[in-house]
Amino acid sequence: MVPIPEEGDFVEEHAWAWTEVIRRKKTSSTTPIHPATDSGKVTLQLSEDDVLPEINYWSSSLYGYIMGTNPPWNVVSGYLKRIWKNYDVDKISFIRNGIFIVRFKTVEKMKEVVKPGHFMFDNKPVIINEWSPEVDLVKNNVQTVPIWLKLSGLDLKFWGVACLKRISALIREFFRYDEATIHKTFLGYARMLVDVQVNESFPDSIQFKDEKSKTRDIKVEYNWVAVKCTQCNGIGHSKDQR
Template sequence: MQLFDEDSVDLLQLSDEDVQDELEYWQNAVFGFIVGANPPWQVLEKFLQRIWSKYTLDKISFLPNGVFLVRFQTQEMKQAVLGSGHFLFDNKPMIIRPWFPDVELAKEEVKSVPAWIRMHKLPLKFWGKSLLKISNLVGNYVKVDEATEKRTRLGFARVMVELKLGQNFPKSVKFLDEKQELVEIHIDYEWKPSVCTKCKLLGHERERSKKGKPQKNNVVRRNSVAREESLAAVTKVITPKSSFSNSTCIETSGT
């Protein structure tokens, strides 16, 4: 912050009373952005209304840099949203932060992001505590989806892991089972974070940057707003009640 020199120039001095109304207006607000995407504001507005439909949203506002603000009716609603875990927009993480005076409303740098992976043809004996250890071979385990937790869809196990930007994304993982036999499991990624080595922005690779300017290829193009909205799937936090229940939900880190 720049220090004020009283002898340099006469400046307007605002008082606490001058800003109090706005501080009170936004005190129940959060702000956020979609990692690696800038969806149309009409689509994002409906998405936010849908995922937080049980709360009273007094105001949804958007900034040109892709950041949005959501003002809730009460402080309790705000805190409930901040503690509700991860949300994904079209498989891309949505970062949510509390609003406070003097906060910079900008897309912050992130070091790691949550993403879903699929383990196809995973033997049933590995669907318990073993799944946590196997997932950590790819990234830090966060949670499983409901179908995996309840064992109702056995074609693949779906796990959310925390992936570091710039890390390797193995196509398969290998480990020794309880009989000392080598096992290899194929890994599919529903979305992988990528950082352009040229423009340093998240969401696309170097070959998509032309003349030093990032292209908008990180946003999946749709034929219509309605089509994009239909693909903006909501991922709810699942707190497993079985052998997965000892895991912790890792917060997305930033600087």
């Protein structure tokens, strides 16, 4: 039976352990690293072998953030685990300023998540991208974002798939409808997800001519509008919200 050490014995054993580490370092045959000097400044050139293990480790990862908000990390983690519970998530880590990185067990599972690429948190777009060693983990490289919008005042004859797609194209690229619009269970407005340019204006109405050349004016509402900061050019906040 191994005796339980007293407090003094633990400190002595701990001190011996560090002494052994130092001794082994002194007697190690590992070739020391001597950084080069350039104009008096110390420089160090890393090799591919130095970084390859981490590149391989994160190769099945995506990174992203929630545009327009920065919830607590545990809320974001719980949300990501829930929406990707069937995609073999291995690790969720947080980097800075609301940016997260998610590692999957396989590259294939990661690509399955990235392919559709349209996720929303509290009606705000979740921006995700496939990670690569050259990627710059910042928020300001977004050009387009998915946004849910509502088209109010549509006559019943305009609720067909072909009509709605053509009408929504007046704003931006169409992605999908919500369930109530697809099944026509609520006809107060048509709700759809579209891809919009963050630097473009968001019209509050659109016009088109119907089959009899009558001009129709349709009201447009957005669940969320991309705000651009005039100070840092970032997306999702104004100058006063920084």
